[in-house]
Amino acid sequence: MSSLPRIRFIINPVSGTRSKVDVAARIKLYLDSQKHEHDIVYTDYAGHATELAQAAAAENYKIVVAVGGDGTVNEVARGLLYTNTALGVLPKGSGNGLARHLQLPLNLDRAIKTLNTGQISQIDSGTINDFPFFTTAGIGFDAYISSVFAGNKRRGLKTYVELVLKEVRTYKHLPVKVWINEQELDTDCFVMAFANAAQYGNNAYIAPLADIRDGLLDVCLVRQLDFVKAINLSYCMLTRQLANVQSAEYFKTTNVKVETEELMMFHADGEYKGKTNSFEVKMNPQSLKVIIPS
């Protein structure tokens, strides 16, 4: 039996908006077979990627590569938390927030080649009510958008922007109580984003100061929003200026608690998780190994 380090590719066959290139053929072409052995498995259902990743970690695979969008990355990464197996990413989603934050190539062939030459690095992860996240979690408007997007057959940035512009006019802020950095705030909340990585994906920077290795959560609170402020906020997100705009408040912390009278929606890495009225968000420093460009 060969003693080369092993890589498992976990492909989500339903992710992505782009044409389906033959990923298996590209891996065969560009992965250095002198350095690694590899196998490829496909997910059969939502949640399957976590089981496949856990099994690979238990068998001491060196790297498990998520082939899909941030939903697939989340499922694979969850299965690798606190193990010796590193996460790789071949980005195939519409946002690719973690891949962009880690400066991984978005081009498939170059992303495969990075696995030959890359280095292993440790990053933080977070949890919202015990659901792990690696880029962002949130309550309020962004969770609402995740819930609508989840039921939408059309994917991609254009669909997402159209949805935000339509829904922002009618979505209402709610009163919340927040415990953060030994402060207690009674405030309105249109959206509260908890960021491990700087962006949602698509270079929309909700937390431009976020460092994925600092053990800290970057929190962005927007108390109220109207259409004009929303345009300004979107511009600031795309130009990395959100940490110092008037319509948003920005905090760095290790954990946050939020309580609401009315049920509020929440998401982890853009996946809608449900509604509740009590939230606890925490950091898990240095909890995941990832492979990044050298």
Ligand SMILES: Nc1ncnc2c1ncn2[C@@H]1O[C@H](COP(=O)(O)OP(=O)(O)OP(=O)(O)O)[C@@H](O)[C@H]1O
């Ligand atoms: N075989 C499968 N059948 C149905 N759903 C699956 C399958 N495998 C994975 N999933 C689910 O597909 C969902 C979407 O995956 P992912 O986020 O990777 O792609 P995407 O939605 O196209 O990308 P993006 O979020 O960037 O738009 C995940 O929540 C995952 O649970």
